[in-house]
Ligand SMILES: Nc1ncnc2c1ncn2[C@@H]1O[C@H](COP(=O)(O)OP(=O)(O)OC[C@H]2O[C@@H]([n+]3cccc(C(=O)O)c3)[C@H](O)[C@@H]2O)[C@@H](O)[C@H]1O
Ligand SMILES: Nc1ncnc2c1ncn2[C@@H]1O[C@H](COP(=O)(O)OP(=O)(O)OP(=O)(O)O)[C@@H](O)[C@H]1O
C-alpha cells in the first residue's frame with residue numbers, strides 16, 4: 041500500500057485520486073477552461089511557460105480544451121533562471137505544438153531597478169516579486185492584444201499557504217489546477233503524458249538564484265499537502281495529524297502559520313464598512 045492509500049484508509053482523506061476520479065477531474069478541468077474562454081468571448085489563452093510542472097500541466101490541459109492553435113505560450117526568462125528552465129519550457133511548447141515567444145525580462149527589471157529608490161533593489165524578495173509581476177504585465181499585454189484570457193497555474197497548496205506573489209503570478213483570469221494539491225498536479229501530469237523528468241523537477245519560483253519552494257517554506261510538498269488535506273482543510277486535530285503523518289508538531293504549526301498570515305492574499309482588497 042502506498043503512503044497515500046494508507047492515509048486514505050486510516051483517515052478517509054483522499055490525497056491521490058483513483059483512476060476514475062482522475063479521469064473525472066481531467067474532464068472537469070478541460071471543460072472549465074473551454075467555458076472560461078467561451079464565456080469571455082475570447083479567442084484563446086495566454087500562458088507563461090516556466091518548464092515547471094504547474095505551467096506544464098496547465099498547458100497540456102489547455103491544449104486539450106482549446107486546441108493547440110488557441111494557446112500562446114510566453115517564455116520569460118531572467119538572469120536568475122538556469123538555462124535548463126528555458127530548454128524545458130521550449131520542450132513543452134514544441135511537444136504541444138503551440139505558438140510561443142521568448143521575452144527576456146532583464147531589461148524591464150533593470151528599468152525598475154534604475155527608477156526605484158536604491159534600497160528597494162537590495163531586497164532580494166522585493167526584486168524577485170518585480171520579476172514575477174513583470175511577467176504578469178506581459179501576459180496581459182499579449183492577452184489584450186490578441187483577445188485571449190490569461191491562464192493561471194496556481195495550485196491548491198500554493199493558494200492555501202499564500203506561496204505566490206500578490207498581483208504577480210496570481211494576477212490571472214482563472215486557475216485550472218487551483219483545486220489540486222501539488223501531489224495531485226503531478227498525478228494528473230503523469231496521466232496527461234508529461235515527461236517524467238518534468239513531473240519530478242524541483243519546484244522553484246526562480247525569484248533568485250538557487251531558490252526552491254521546499255527550502256524556503258521549510259517543508260516538503262508531501263508533508264505540506266498531507267497537513268493541508270488532513271488538518272487545514274480536513275477534519276483532524278493538530279495532535280491527530282502529527283500522530284497520523286509522523287511529522288514534527290512544528291511542521292503543522294508552520295503550515296497553519298503560512299495559511300493564517302496569507303489570508304489577505306485570498307480575498308479582495310478590503311474597504312471600511314459603510315457607516
Ligand atoms: N495582513 C495584510 N493585509 C493586507 N495586505 C498585506 C498584509 N500583509 C502583507 N500585505 C501586503 O502583501 C505584500 C506581501 O505579499 P507579496 O508581495 O506577495 O510578497 P511576499 O508574500 O512577501 O513574497 C512572495 C512569496 O511567494 C513566493 N512565490 C512568489 C512567486 C512565485 C512563487 C512560485 O512558487 O512560483 C512563489 C515567494 O518565494 C515568497 O515566499 C506586502 O508588501 C503588503 O503589501
Ligand atoms: N521563466 C518564466 N517564463 C514564463 N513564465 C514563468 C516563468 N517563471 C514563472 N512563470 C509563470 O509563473 C508561474 C508560477 O510559477 P511556479 O513556480 O509556481 O509554477 P511552475 O514553475 O509552473 O511549477 P513549479 O512550482 O513546480 O516550479 C508559472 O507556472 C508560470 O506560468
Ligand SMILES: [Mg+2]
Nearest residue numbers: 090092244245
Ligand atoms: Mg517554477
